[in-house]
Amino acid sequence: MMSPQVTLKTISKYTGFSVTTVSRALTGYNDVAKETREIILAAANKLGYYPNLTARQLQKQRNDTIGLILPTYGPRFNDPYFSELIAGIGNQLSNFGMSLLLSVQAPGPDEISAYRHMVEGKRVDGLIVVRTRNEDERIKYLLTTSLPFVVFGRSNIGTSFNFIDEDGEAGVYELTEYLISLGHKRIGFISAPFNLMFANYRLEGYRKALIDHGIDFNLQYVYEGDLTRKGGELGAKKLLSLAEKPTAILASNDLMALSAMSSAQEIGLTIGKDLSIAGFDDIPPSDVFSLTTLRQPIYHIGCLLSSMLYKLIQNETLDEPQVLLKPQLIIRNSTGERLVD
Amino acid sequence: MMSPQVTLKTISKYTGFSVTTVSRALTGYNDVAKETREIILAAANKLGYYPNLTARQLQKQRNDTIGLILPTYGPRFNDPYFSELIAGIGNQLSNFGMSLLLSVQAPGPDEISAYRHMVEGKRVDGLIVVRTRNEDERIKYLLTTSLPFVVFGRSNIGTSFNFIDEDGEAGVYELTEYLISLGHKRIGFISAPFNLMFANYRLEGYRKALIDHGIDFNLQYVYEGDLTRKGGELGAKKLLSLAEKPTAILASNDLMALSAMSSAQEIGLTIGKDLSIAGFDDIPPSDVFSLTTLRQPIYHIGCLLSSMLYKLIQNETLDEPQVLLKPQLIIRNSTGERLVD
């Protein structure tokens, strides 16, 4: 209960062996007499010894902990897939006996402080950066330190770094091409905020597919959404109020796609017939609503991020320091042949 | 860059003052000469000093960190609202200058080890327990330690502890009553796994409302789902294959409600007319699909959990050690008057 902490010293006094010997016996050194070890183990067990991890960390200059700072805003602004990502990162980490130190910090002036706190306060052995942005200052900062880190996403900072990313461009290209093959010519695009790197890749896939098939890329058909329900709704409204309405709409994430879907239904359109809709992510409800989408193996990405970082921390070199995963096109009923003009 | 760590000693040597004085100047003690402080501050700044948090923790016997162990399984088994909860916990925590140590550990034999690791390894100043279960052993364990902790959810362990929970029973009672008021008499219930406490409260609200309105509580109308899409689908199929089909279905969470909705639509039922459906949580897509549901202020609950725990850690007493929040009934179009027999 409120018992004073049991330390090596306690066991040392109890058994008569020195603190050093106790330490060695407990950490499994083999230059300890078998009998001694047994005595010490028994005592430790009896007294309920558990090593003080902080002390060990200070001594070893290693925390067995990695950091993750979630760039999230207030309520309802969180990607549901962050939990999936964290689950992947965390599960893999526990295989390595490491833990995750997590902070939540909205992008802005305090963000780098949060990074400094972890890095310069020597709280973590490595860091994972997620949701990259244009000229990402977090990455720039980390490059000035010697701390190992891996990034989920790419960024145009002019220096190379270790990352894993989904190939949004290739994915959306394939999806757009699929829509074109269904006869669609006017395809709207509800984008994520342009300062997010993935938004650009996805948009680019869309643009290229259009061009490659002789369709004009027209900014009128692009709406910059905010990744939330609201964004999808506003995007759908704007695109569907154009004189020459799109017959298909692509959204940069499923949440916006789903809400665009619902907006369209409200004004009487039948999805997959009057209007085709597709998203990106394949979050659980997408399946439920038969949304055509691109699946990101987000849990798996989390595992991979942990593994890569762990290797870096162990000073191993990565055989694949930059991984690009192709998302999988999942065709469901929200997309269909162009029937209207 | 790879520069050796700048410590108090470095500054001490650089300025000629003792380590003690440097420490006092930097932590803002006022018994340091103004001039001395300025010299030291300047040096610290110039050398890029940042305190080693691990060392400080060891000395202070305090980590400014709280722990959270996510009881989650593999991919696709994660409640999307965990990210919302974490965002709330984390954001509030940073207001207190504290961080969050997070582990992921599926329920099972290793789970308590994960708790012991945090608690007995003295890695955290307090702990948050989420998703309570019957006879929750995690809580039992924590009660044997002297570590402050708060729980999201209640449990029948026979001892009282600090918690915050949503009043699932009252919520579902109100919702069931609402359905009854619409004329529904045969109401199906897709439950969460019975070992989860919240499942029982919600089921109980349903049961009581039926009884109170003279409707038999019949276990045939209850299906134990697994909280995933699949559970909702199987639940809907089972319930809708009964000889006396329900005219309304309640689900213990939105994800199951949404997939039940979709299953029903597939066999030609119009939601809100032929069949009413309601859920619990109000996750983002629920809004989109006009699902009647009970809203849990999950982000806010996260904030509250942090605040409560912080107070406990500061040795303050809680004026409200056990909080029960009434969820808010959100009526949308998935529920309507009973039209069929």
Add this chain to the structure above:
DNA sequence: GTGAAAGCGCTAACAC
């Protein structure tokens, strides 16, 4: 005001 000394709990180098 400032410094010397001790100690948080642990590990590691070196002796014996």
Add this chain to the structure above:
DNA sequence: GTGTTAGCGCTTTCAC
């Protein structure tokens, strides 16, 4: 094999 000593970087008595 085991103990002594030192030290990770910090804070905190206690002198002066």
